[in-house]
Amino acid sequence: MLKVIINDDDRLFRQGLFLLLQTLFPDQKVTMRPDVNTATVAGADIIVLTLRSGEALICHPELFHRKHSLIMGLEERAAPDAGAPLPLCLSDILFIHRQESTADVSRKISHRWSLIQGEIPARAREMPRQRLLNCYGCPHRWLSQQQHRIAALLYRGASVDAIARELGVSDKTVCAHKHLIMSKFNLRSNFELLSFLRLLQARLTGACR
Structure with a gap:
């Protein structure tokens, strides 16, 4: 079988x-x-x-x-x-x-x-x-703490300006981290970015596979 x-x-x-x-x-x-x-x-x-x-x-x-x-x-x-x-x-x-x-x-x-x-x-x-049996050294990709904060706010629909004010950083810093996230996970558009963030959220809540 x-x-x-x-x-x-x-x-x-x-x-x-x-x-x-x-x-x-x-x-x-x-x-x-x-x-x-x-x-x-x-x-x-x-x-x-x-x-x-x-x-x-x-x-x-x-x-x-x-x-x-x-x-x-x-x-x-x-x-x-x-x-x-x-x-x-x-x-x-x-x-x-x-x-x-x-x-x-x-x-x-x-x-x-x-x-x-x-x-x-x-x-x-x-x-x-x-x-x-041992995931130590696995090359899977993850978000840094700052990228995680920015990603969470992007997922909630916050603008770059709003994220910058909340985190106390410049707009350029937020845009740079957003670009790094997209580059790290081979995302080509804002739509793919938001879809990916929804996927991560679903995994965190146990709703995805």
Whole structure:
């Protein structure tokens, strides 16, 4: 049995990808779940995550206990900061872009799956990966204290002037920190910035994955 998690809001896309996986693995019974949590991740053979802007660069504690599974990241645009280190939990991720053809996606999945099967004996594949048991030194990105304060105020809809007055800094300082936040997480617009801040807020409140 092949246990698959496909975490995506588009029901038709989930079903289409599920049917593709059934085609790629005709000798196995493929089961699908949409939810990502400790229990489902620990037993999943394939994990498909929709990664919004900036999300591939932050910590994903829900993946802490995953086994040597195939993990795929669905993105609307190119992978962030090509060549930059990703968090340990996503270091072996296979990025898939929604505009890719079915044939290209199939080839990428088949190739990565064959590599995974050849890397580690079956017994070892059932063991949690040791390199994920210690997050010390993980290159995931985070906000500094000042960036966190500014991000929180931006999330609440405060203007640059209002943030500068509240924190006792200049407008230029606020703009510089805002630019650093966007650059750090590969965000290209104010819309992407606010969407990313909503994502962080949802994670803090436990409302997101």
